[in-house]
Amino acid sequence: MIAEYGHVALIIALCLSIAQAIVPMAGSFAGYRTWMRLGHSLALGQLVFVAISFACLTTAFVQDDFSLQYVADNSNTLLPTQFKISAVWGAHEGSLLLWALILAVWSAAVALFSSHLPLVLSSRVLSVLGAISVGFGLFILLTSNPFARILPFSPTEGGDLNPLLQDFGLIVHPPMLYMGYVGFSVAFAFAVAALIGGQFDSAWARWARPWINSAWVFLTIGITLGSWWAYYELGWGGWWFWDPVENASLMPWLVGTALVHSISVTEKRGAFRSWTLLLAILAFSLSLLGTFLVRSGVLTSVHAFANDPERGVFILAFLGLVVGSSLLLFALRGPVVQRQQGDTEAVSYSGLSREMMLLLNNVLLISAMAMILIGTLYPLIADVLDLGKISVGPPYFNFFFVPMSLGLMVAMGFAVFSRWKKTDANMLLQKGMVPFLISLSAALILPLFLAESISWETYSMTAVITLGASFWVVTMSLEDLWQKLDRGSSKAASNVSSRLKSLTKLPGSYWGMQVAHIGIAVCALGVGLSSVYDVQKDVRMVPGDRVEVAGYEFTFDNLSFVQGPNFGASRAQISAYKNDRLVAVLHPEKRKYEARNQVMTEAALDAGLTRDLYVSLGEPLKGDAWAIRLHVKPFVRCIWLGGLMIGLGGLLSVMDKRYRRRRKPSTQSGTEATAL
């Protein structure tokens, strides 16, 4: 019965979302305040019913109700309980239900925390969110119902969850990523509401900014977790594959990053208005495109578990409707928003200013997104046009992405110092002098010590460039911080302790920027150095063998057989020594999952800030011999540490006091009403 309750709850949630899409919007045009207020209660009601539905599906998994097709396909009595719960979103139907749940959570959050917004605006935002919910609700109920039964002959045992997904990574990565993806729907709803109302100003930007930043934080953390998960779980030590599904999450992130910067210009200077709106529409459209790519099964990809044309057509139609109608609205109402700009004081800025630096940031980020989009869609287009089956490899993506990232980092250093309206070029050069010299010397000297031996062959230009760019960002940021502290303290007591005291006076958004920018530098350092100094050896080993890799001695001690809850595994013990001192004992496994009869490599790693030791078992060869991959990966941890710092920076910015100050809605709603 529980599954039927879940099904009914989902249908009720759909009905509520239909009402949420229509009533507040109609009320906002007719001027009925009760209708507009209804959106808030409907959003909360929708959350309750989607949550009930989700809880029912989770219960079905925990109770091993294999009469449900979805449970039978993705669970098993032997599956440990935490994986039974995460298996809820382990495949197509359930991950869409998670999507719907998260959308309901965001809508409810908007309903709860929008009391300081003009009612017309918040009701329209909720209405747009309701319309998106309708789309997803219909999609789930019509094409991907997780509550479909197999009756009367239901299986007694389930097919088990894909072993790759039986991991802590699946528990945390998809919810985080979806919080980010779906979070951009709030930005989208704000943009659509602004376009409908024709009113879009600094106040709007201040309201929308915390929502946009929080979505961006979740997406940042989600992508970081995904990369880390791929690194240790796929078993072969890669952390980014330019896989279409990874690209699908990186594209909204790049646009989101552009949006986070562009909206700061809109808030502080009232410029870039249409552009900010367009970015908000684009970020959500790319999130939907990502869903289409992943869920329609059009791609040959690690993640393409589902393959059903009906679903693909539905999402494509939904994507077309959302993108088409929002762009049409933008074309019709964008000029209205723009004209309003002329009413207020003219927004001007010179060729060298913070506005220009942020514009440069946006141009680079959007170009990077565009070339990833082309590289991702090109194989599909070629296939449709019958130009042959093509795959676009990492060299294409690296060729564009690496120089663009470096360009961004160089600009980032200057941007921190640049001023609104006009910046003196000499001042920038002067400030940049010391950081430039520090970065240059670090970039030239450090590679000597990072390589195994001091010689020209091992001296790497990639390392020089990486170190240079990263040090540049960090030293420029620190110099700016130091000067900010100077300005904060009184002239008379300009000593170290008073500077430290003024640390607390700097706003959260400033700290956010600093932490996120340094996070970019740390991440770049990890990417660059791990790719240069990574040493990998595929070797054939028998117990007792000793192999040297990049200064570490690996010994194959023994091989044993272990029994897990739903798998059996060959487990090797491999010890790593450095200078004859034991550093780590590693236990890589080759698992065989019984239900699916599927073999999986479980790598073993010894993690450290400056290097990871990474060992995975290949395949058994003749006799006792095994094919074994031994990896020494310097600084690979910095990639995810940097990613987390970027997310933390965004979080600090969200928590800036400026956004928590409650504004009296009275004055705003007055102007809003006249704008109708």
Added chain:
Amino acid sequence: MHPLRKQRLQLVILLVVAAALVIGLVVYMLRENGNFFYTPAQIISGEAPQSTFLRAGGMVVDGSVLRSDDSLWVQFKITDGVEMLTVEHTGILPDLFAEGEAAIASGKVDENLVLQATQILAKHDEKYTPPEVAGAMNAAYKAKQEAQGGSYK
């Protein structure tokens, strides 16, 4: 010209130039780095270019996997139902690589029409067949049917 317009014009010109540059490079890089997929039949018949990086896929032929005793060298054959292509590789094979299952090898074809693979991909779970391989197998199957139908005439 009005300073604001002049500023806008500069911006537009900058954007157009940058966009043109990027598009040109993208097209060039896509041509350089797009790897085409070929079936074993296309490679054996010489339709596929030699010493260019490409991908080939098919079913791993039963009993065709040969392993070296003292290294990670491996040789196997893949088929689309029409022809068999020999693939050689040094390294670790993926977890789901097995005889009678689909696999995709990427690398260069040498003068003996052997694919020297740098990477082997197998399916991602036991239900999944790469669409290229499925397509190639279906096409080969149809071609075979037609050829047999023709011989009766």
